[in-house]
Amino acid sequence: MDGPAGSGKSTVARMLAKRLGFKYLDTGAMYRALTWKALQDGVDLKDANALCQLMDQTIIRFGGRNDDLQIFVDGVNVTEKIRLPSVTNNVHYISNTPSVRQRMVKLQRTFASEGNIIAEGRDMGTVVFPHAEKKFFLDAEIEERARRRYGEMNLPDSDVSYADVIKDIEIRDKRDTTRKNSPLMKSDDAIYLNTTKMSVEEVVSRICEELESAVKKQDF
Structure with missing residues (x-):
């Protein structure tokens, strides 16, 4: 979907x-989780190699039920943290990095390997x-x-304001539809x-x- x-x-x-x-798979939460981790560790969000190294060293997993899905990064529950403005405003660096997306795709397919997943x-x-x-x-x-x-x-x-939200969505739409990778x-x-x-x-x-x-x- x-x-x-x-x-x-x-x-x-x-x-x-x-x-x-x-099962429910929120892939956006995965990109947010890595963004949160990068911000916590002070990783340069424009450094693809550093981001890939960080992801290779980070364990992202889901827990809880579909209506109360929880996401963990290295054992830490970051369900609320990944919705903070600091994460929202920087997640595009993660999602726009091709080498990171390749790793995410592999992880997402692993999560879905048992079938019966939305x-x-x-x-x-x-x-x-x-x-x-x-x-x-x-x-x-x-x-x-x-x-x-x-x-x-x-x-x-x-x-x-409502106008601020519209502007933010317009920016996100442009980023999502015009990025070169996926x-x-x-x-x-x-x-x-x-x-x-x-x-x-x-x-x-x-x-x-x-x-x-x-x-x-x-x-x-």
Whole structure:
């Protein structure tokens, strides 16, 4: 499952995994985890070799249930830490480094090797799992994506405005779609869903319908 920031893919993926009894893989959290580690260790985020060395020495793992997924870096629970602005503002250095992405892809495929997994990110259908049984690309109008993100922030005393969130999403969209390595894009065989006017439950139900239809065709 792929899509831009605020399209709803993380929430949908978690709910879908829970409904199907599958594992949930949040690949974005993995890039955030390494970003947090690099910031903690004072690693130069523009030094590809240093970042690769750091990743080779770092253990990233998931714990907990799909609706309460926890991510650990070298045994430290960083679930909340990786959502800090300092990480959000610097994760693009990690995700834009080809050699780091190659290592991440290998790790993501290892996590998914047992099957029955819902993976979400930016390049799941195009790069990481090109032969996935079913692919979905979630999207939404930028105003709606910003509204969702602004609501999720839940920071009444914050100076961050709705306009700030829209600007941030515009920047992230440009970075994700124009980067040379694994840009955000819909694979030819992915099902496109515009979630602008859909609730999370409606999106999950629509995906389940597509999955059930695919199973019936196979049985036939």
